[in-house]
Amino acid sequence: MTDIPSSASVLRQLLHYARGHRKQIRLASLCSVLNKIFDVMPEILIGMAIDVIVRQKQSFLADYGLVDPLRQMLFLGVITVAVWGLESLFQFFLQILWRNLSQNLQHDLRLDAYGHMQDLDMAWFEDTSTGKLVAILNDDVNQLERFLDGGANALIQVATSIIVVGAVFFYISPQIALMAFTPIPVIILGAFWFQRRAQPLYATVREKVGLLATRLANNIAGIATIKSFTREKYELEQLERESEAYVAANRSAIRISSAFIPVIRMAILAGFVATLVYGGKLTLDGQLNAGAYSVLVFLTQRLLWPLTRLAETVDLFERAMASTRRILNLIEVPVHTRSGSMALPIDKVQGELVFKDVSFTYSNGTEVLHEINLHIAPGETIAVVGQTGSGKSTLMKLLLRFYSPTHGSVKLDGIDIKDLQISDLRAAFGLVSQDVFLFHGSVAENIAYGRADAGMAEIEAAARAAEAHDFIQQLPQGYETIVGERGQKLSGGQRQRVSIARAVLKDPPVLILDEATSAVDNETEAAIQRSMQVITRGRTTLVVAHRLSTIVNADRIYVLDEGRITEQGSHTELLAGDGIYAALWRVQAGIVNS
Numbered sequence: 001m002t003d004i005p006s007s008a009s010v011l012r013q014l015l016h017y018a019r020g021h022r023k024q025i026r027l028a029s030l031c032s033v034l035n036k037i038f039d040v041m042p043e044i045l046i047g048m049a050i051d052v053i054v055r056q057k058q059s060f061l062a063d064y065g066l067v068d069p070l071r072q073m074l075f076l077g078v079i080t081v082a083v084w085g086l087e088s089l090f091q092f093f094l095q096i097l098w099r100n101l102s103q104n105l106q107h108d109l110r111l112d113a114y115g116h117m118q119d120l121d122m123a124w125f126e127d128t129s130t131g132k133l134v135a136i137l138n139d140d141v142n143q144l145e146r147f148l149d150g151g152a153n154a155l156i157q158v159a160t161s162i163i164v165v166g167a168v169f170f171y172i173s174p175q176i177a178l179m180a181f182t183p184i185p186v187i188i189l190g191a192f193w194f195q196r197r198a199q200p201l202y203a204t205v206r207e208k209v210g211l212l213a214t215r216l217a218n219n220i221a222g223i224a225t226i227k228s229f230t231r232e233k234y235e236l237e238q239l240e241r242e243s244e245a246y247v248a249a250n251r252s253a254i255r256i257s258s259a260f261i262p263v264i265r266m267a268i269l270a271g272f273v274a275t276l277v278y279g280g281k282l283t284l285d286g287q288l289n290a291g292a293y294s295v296l297v298f299l300t301q302r303l304l305w306p307l308t309r310l311a312e313t314v315d316l317f318e319r320a321m322a323s324t325r326r327i328l329n330l331i332e333v334p335v336h337t338r339s340g341s342m343a344l345p346i347d348k349v350q351g352e353l354v355f356k357d358v359s360f361t362y363s364n365g366t367e368v369l370h371e372i373n374l375h376i377a378p379g380e381t382i383a384v385v386g387q388t389g390s391g392k393s394t395l396m397k398l399l400l401r402f403y404s405p406t407h408g409s410v411k412l413d414g415i416d417i418k419d420l421q422i423s424d425l426r427a428a429f430g431l432v433s434q435d436v437f438l439f440h441g442s443v444a445e446n447i448a449y450g451r452a453d454a455g456m457a458e459i460e461a462a463a464r465a466a467e468a469h470d471f472i473q474q475l476p477q478g479y480e481t482i483v484g485e486r487g488q489k490l491s492g493g494q495r496q497r498v499s500i501a502r503a504v505l506k507d508p509p510v511l512i513l514d515e516a517t518s519a520v521d522n523e524t525e526a527a528i529q530r531s532m533q534v535i536t537r538g539r540t541t542l543v544v545a546h547r548l549s550t551i552v553n554a555d556r557i558y559v560l561d562e563g564r565i566t567e568q569g570s571h572t573e574l575l576a577g578d579g580i581y582a583a584l585w586r587v588q589a590g591i592v593n594s
Helices: 005-056 071-121 122-127 130-172 172-182 183-221 223-228 232-286 291-331 392-399 424-429 444-452 456-465 468-471 492-506 522-535 571-577 579-587
Strands: 352-359 367-376 380-388 407-412 429-431 510-514 541-545 554-559 564-569
Touching: 005 071, 005 130, 005 291, 005 468, 071 291, 130 172, 130 183, 130 291, 172 183, 172 232, 172 291, 183 223, 183 232, 183 291, 223 232, 232 291, 232 392, 232 564, 352 392, 367 392, 367 564, 380 392, 380 579, 392 541, 424 429, 429 492, 429 571, 444 492, 456 522, 468 492, 492 522, 492 564, 554 571, 554 579, 564 571, 564 579, 571 579
Parallel strands: 380 541, 380 554, 429 510, 510 541
Antiparallel strands: 352 367, 352 407, 554 564
């Protein structure tokens, strides 16, 4: 099992990350300290008032020239109003500062984590569950926010109480101070014990949250499949299992924190009784005046009873550090596909593509492509065909630098694509994939996704080119119709044509059609084929095809078999060669050899 970083090291990482907010952190901490100082002063003022009532002209205040008891009480009344006012003022400031800090920091963390996540390699996404990522970006970030909203202030104020009250105690009576403060080491040691015990427990809690979120995300996305196979009961049982694991993990942490509080209470009781009894004896013996005794009794409660919340605060701290650990781990995931530095003006791209000795092996050791050599001239339409798993889609992903070749190079207009800025490189390509993803929004917004500045006339022109305009106009609100999550309100063929319109509006020099017609009906396929004759003009086009009828007019067709190019040529030439392509054609055309 991987060692879990300590909460202290995670806190240091968080403070380093939050260095841009240090001024706000210092100001919020100062307000917490001042608020606590003014918060403990009423107990001191009460003791001084008792001292005035009992000793009158011999009171503590009389030593400073204020002899008349009535004036002493009026003075204490004014001071009390000022103290309460300042305590309330700093309470207001600390809440504003800490809560705004929590909002700003969680906002920055969420954006930085998400921004970094977008730069990670596609292979990383394939190995990481969506539910886990959503739990980190949402629930874990919110957990940190909850600690900053109240827990950080509570820890600072506990420390301030110990220092301020300790100073008053030692000033009045060092003997009572030693008795009253004896429980504090027990409380602090208990807090550290709890922290060590709770740290791995909360790491497990956050892990279970991720698994639970993954289960929920997958089930919601696959609800149609669940219903069609009548697996509702089974999925509910699986969710119950994940939820029970989360509850069990939390239960272990709760058991530890619950055991801490009774121990703290007994330690506090010992300190309070010592102050009450021994201080009372000193007062009866005349070694301590009644006012000072009152101050000590009141301050003992003010000091010790808030420590009962220390377990709750440490609990909140540990949960926050467990969440912060996951957030920072995400931010620290290395980016393997680094952007080059060379700019690529989109209007200068000719569209010449060269694969030279390109091989690609997945991290698990599976070789998908082996020594691929291709030369695609500007404006040429080429097709890549082959059995499932032959490496067709991987070849296209290398072009977009979703992956990097294990060996060899890929060049665009004579420039190795790894030297180009990734944003410029991908701007030169338009991708229409088999797995169409539409965002929750209107049809027009989805078509204009790659061109946010496009006008309605341009959007409609792109839709016409993709043969999507007619069906869009028949939708309830036309181009303003909301397509639903992942475009679920549209049919598969409609989604495909919207995605083609999206690529057309982007107007890229190179167009990639990755199995764009594999999951559509014959009518939609015919419409897509007609639109392809329009949209491929004047641009380099690469077509990954399962249906060979869609690529018969390609300038050149490459046949991939187990990661190697085994055949190439035009449709007519490949049929005449009577190889793999010809066999695939006969199967799809329904031609049976006699």
